[in-house]
Amino acid sequence: MVHDRPDTQVVVVGAGPVGLLLAGELRLGGARVVVLERRTGPLTESRATTLHARTMEILDSRGLLETIPAPPNDLRGHFAGIPLDLGLPGSHPGQWKVPQAATERLLGDWAAGLGADIRRGHEVRAVTRNAGYVEAEALGPRGPVRIRADHLVACDGEDSTVRRLVGAEFPGHDARREMVRADVDGIDVPDRRFERLPDGLAIAARRPDGVTRLMVHPHGTPARTRTGVPAFAEVSEAWKRVTGEDVSTGVPLWVNAFGDASRQLARYRHGRVLFAGDAAHRQMPIGGQALNLGLQDAFNLGWKLAAEVTGRAHPGLLDTYHDERHAVGARTLASIEAQALLLLGGPEVDAVRTLIRELVAHAPVRAHLAAAVGGLDVRYPVGGPPHPLLGTRLPAVPLAAVGGAPATSTQALRAGRGLLLGRGTPPGLGGRAVPVFAPGEAGEGADGGWTLVRPDGHVVLAGARADTHRKEFHDALTRWFPAG
DSSP states (O other), rough: OOOOOOSSSSEEEOHHHHHHHHHHHHTTTTOOOEEEEEEOOOOOOOOOEEHHHHHHHHHHHTTTGGGGGGOOESSSEETTTTEEEESSSSSSSSSSEHHHHHHHHHHHHHHTTOOEEEEEOOOOOEEEEEESEEEEEEETTEEEEEEESEEEEEEOTTTTTTHHHHHHOOOOOOHHHHHHEEEEESOOOEEEEEOOOOOOOOEEEOOTSOOEEEEEEEETTOOOOOOOOHHHHHHHHHHHHHOOOOOOOSSSOOOOOOOOOOOOSSEEEETTTOOOOTTEEOOOOOOGGHHHHHHHHHHHHHHHHHHHTTTTOOOOHHHHHHHHHHHHHHHHHHHHHHHHHHHHOOOGGGGHHHHHHHHTTHHHHHHHHHHHTTTTTOOOOEEEEEETTSSSSSOBBOOOOOOTSSBHHHHHHSSOOOEOSSSSOOOOOOTTTTOEEBBOSTTTTHHHHHHEOOOTTTTEEEEEEETTTTTHHHHHHHHHHHHH
């Protein structure tokens, strides 16, 4: 057996978008990271294609949107297939269509460029936890390898190997109903946006390259126990049963099935092993929620874990990952459960759907649902004096022009160090490397108050005065910002 024991600080299992974003965040925070991926090459299938407003803000706060052409944007979204205007205030309203393969490629190039060690063709077979380290054993192209690290993060999907190896409690329920879907070339069917027909639900969306994504659920069809992906014949038969259209002559490029399973880890942290993305929660991928929820997990975790493994974190910082993201995940899964019932239910749910359509017509209801779908309503329990911004993500704030300084707070976050916004003499930072910026005339803090923002863009202190809030500044800096 070959023993490979690099002096790494974090092992990330899984090189999908969640694992790659996490790897980049860890490197940005100064941590050494090895990524182990079972697949031998990057993803080529489209899979998830929707990025939401908050995810786009996250990518922008790391400068990643500047490297890709502007993706198609649509202010139209849905809640359980009921049309929903997603046009809320913000820098990236609505939803953005980016194939998962492109997202993975973007994040992989970024993480590798920052120095992440990405090893493909490595299938994790065992995880050993000890008081001072965690060790992953994987089967690689040249045989078994062992990698010892301070921490390991499982980003290996809904059928997580690490979750099984650790024996993590994963309460919830398996799929009761499902949809089958396929990307098909060579067919010509009408576009359908969550069309409920007498015999089931049908969705069809033609891409610019001529390929059509089909999704279908015949009413009353239970989820099947599968050992692999469904045959295209199953998709075409279900499509004909529901719509009466024959697509059997098309060329399937990708076939998949997904159900309404709903499970969430009882704990996102098990000592030196942590979980993110679908490894931490399993849900029906309605409206792209699964991918976006996972990316936002990684963004919350990365800077905290980097501070932990480099010895700069305040005690308890890493535990806030579970505290913050488990609550967000539970709320999102509850919303997805409700949507799955309304989407896949038969005529018995029609009255409820009618009621929701009426409610969505009211602006406060529409804004509430749109913020939840877009990930814009997250407020973490960060403590501190009450303020409307406390715990929320900081909207893009213009900064006063000083030499070559960033133009907005989003650009100022790209170093991954957080920031302090205000005017006048800043409070003492206690050795914390927190960049200080003056907001533009319309920016938060123009009245003399100071706003302290974590590396993930969430506000931990707002409206504070340097002369009267010294303790609050000290407490927030000590709790949330790595020393040195």
